[in-house]
Amino acid sequence: MFLTLAFLGLIFLCVRYAYRFIQGLRSVEHTPGFRPLFSPITIMGAALPRSSWNPGQMWQWDERETAYFNHSHDVISMVPILAGKPYYYTCSGEVLKQVLGNESKLHLAKPQEMTLASLVGDSLASVNGEVWRRHRRIVAPAFNPRTYSLVRTESSNIYNEMVKAECWIEQGEILVPEINKLALKFSLLVVARCGFAIPVKWNNKADSTGKLTFEDAISIASESLIPRFMLPTWAYKLPIKKLHEIDLAWKTFGAYMEDYIRTRREKLQQEEEGSDTGDILCRLAASYEGSGKYSLSEDEVMANMFTIMFAGHETTADAITAALGLLALHQEEQEKAYKEIVNFLSTSDLKEFNDPGQLPHVQACFREALRLYPPAFMLPREMQEDVIIQVQRPVEKPMVLRKGTRIMMDLISIHRNPNVYEDPHSFRPSRWYGVSEPGVAMFGAGPRACVGRKFAHTEAVSFLVNVLRDWKLDISPLDGESRAEYEERVMRKATQEGTALSIGPVPLKLKKRPSMD
């Protein structure tokens, strides 16, 4: 009896999964592609090791040269058999522009489980439609020339604090085992100070009461983003020390944010001099008092603070790390950047640097690093109605993306597409000379393109200018390791850290330039 029931149960499950799978294939109109057991964006798919039946969390990176059938197809499909939703994936920048460029007209939606909404609540980066417009109206004006000027000044200040605190000046040559960590701290301080006027310093001392510092709280919180996503709240009650640390970090980070916003709100209400700084914190604090399209609820304000802190620091830090690693490997490009900086500084003061375009080669190196290692590498959208796009490969034809289906803009393959980029896996900054900003898709496209694009550019270029002016970068290989082996070990492996694509750890050797003496 039991065996019969078990057998019937098994048959039922098989029929159910087979039906679901066939429905999935129909929804993507049998577009060729992958048919794994688990979607790479499910817990099982991400947690289980990569194999022929499980592409794994980093499949877009691992198969960057071969997926899309060696870029002979603009759009492929991924239809999982056991877990996850069917998706289209595209390696075409043209398809990206057709979809994201018309986002408002097409009423696209970001799938909620692919955003931070379940973790931090509704924010600019997760909501859709009219609600998104309300959030954007409030947040976007904080990204203005005054903010970029502050980013420039603070980037130099924080760089100087770092050099002092890490005792670099006294040394002629420095081995940095993991430049990623410095870039992450730098970037966190920039967004905290320039976006939220949070008074964090490079060497913030721990609180005498033992309370986690702001930086420690946000570092643990961002490192634990993925477990935080996946684990239910009761899991933090289990007697597991690591989970208690994570929970404490999230709560402490939240308490700091609440405190900052409350203080700023009080100052604004009392019209205290200097409180209306126009930064992100100020816009969010004022939005409590706003009405209709200019107001946010208390939860929305907190969600935006969390989101901008995360979105604004890991992405830029990963891009800076990649740029430094690539410049250490490509000495000729580094020398060109160094000469450009020396040349600029021979006639102008660093304070006069007010546009990354004033240093075209340094800016091009940063863009090329973003192309090869795009930190925000997956941009998913769900169709709210049938959408017709035009594809070029394998044959030029219109393609209908049916209502309810999803498409993932795969920024790794879009930026390594050999049909667009000559020698796509090589670091060639010159390909960006004279290219205008809208042509750069690393920050997305259309109305929802990154609101912090110029913030990130200004910050990264300022950091690179300071570092390259003072230090000659080189790789720091293991004993007997060749440059090619170092490149393979360090620059060819990528992981998802928090929400962003990350390489490394990147160990570097820094040698003092004569200008520092």
Ligand code: HEM
């Ligand atoms: C190199 C650094 C950065 C990269 C590569 C990057 C990339 C992106 C991309 C691709 C999107 C579009 C997402 C989508 O369409 O689904 C986006 C959106 C966003 N980014 Fe960035 N970003 C960076 C830095 C920043 C910074 C510094 C901030 C803030 C200080 C920021 C805040 C945001 C926000 C709030 C959104 C959501 C915008 C919306 O939906 O209207 N980002 N970013």
